[in-house]
Amino acid sequence: MKRIIKVLVIAFSSLAFTCVSFAQAKPATPTTPMEKKAEMKSEKHVLTGDATSVDAKAGKLTVKAKDKEINLTADSKSAKAALEKLKVGDTVRVYYTQKDGKIIAASAVKAEEKKPETK
Numbered sequence: 001m002k003r004i005i006k007v008l009v010i011a012f013s014s015l016a017f018t019c020v021s022f023a024q025a026k027p028a029t030p031t032t033p034m035e036k037k038a039e040m041k042s043e044k045h046v047l048t049g050d051a052t053s054v055d056a057k058a059g060k061l062t063v064k065a066k067d068k069e070i071n072l073t074a075d076s077k078s079a080k081a082a083l084e085k086l087k088v089g090d091t092v093r094v095y096y097t098q099k100d101g102k103i104i105a106a107s108a109v110k111a112e113e114k115k116p117e118t119k
Helices: 002-022 033-040 077-084
Strands: 044-055 060-065 068-074 091-099 102-110
Touching: 044 068, 060 091, 068 077, 077 102
Parallel strands: 068 102
Antiparallel strands: 044 060, 044 091, 060 068, 091 102
């Protein structure tokens, strides 16, 4: 009988300590999966303007749009290949993201200039 009481006391005490560990305070600002996705996902932007400098080998492009010159860097092979098709003076449309203070070009294409329609 004493043995059964010892076993029950040990079982109840271990159960009590387990419940206490679940009652610990939670962190003040938990990070939800949605917040992590928002941090990882950077906004995509579109820029249209005239190419003032193109260096396909280095992956550099400078575009003048609205009296500002914006320096872009192409880090992917496809973006560098797109730069090879551009030349200085072309009107270009660049899709880019900002990462760590740098402007990274995702793709660059020659923009179609609107021709005035005549009737």
